[in-house]
Amino acid sequence: MAVELAPELLEILACPNCHGPLAVDHERDELVCQTPDCGLAYPVRDQIPVLLIDEARRPGAGDEA
DSSP states (O other), X not given: OOOOOOHHHHXXXXXXXXXXXXXXXXXXXXXXXXXXTTOOEEXXXXXXXXXXXXXXXXXXXXXXX
């Protein structure tokens, strides 16, 4: 299921870890922090972003497809 968040919502969402901007990764159904030093990826479940640091995927982790 493709992530479909309202543009207005995406504008106000921020990474809970570093407060950087988030972008949608449609291939993985995640919101990914755009700050180079952070880069955490947060899952989107049933069109609801799960913005919990404990639920985030670290950059480079689980990249084997």
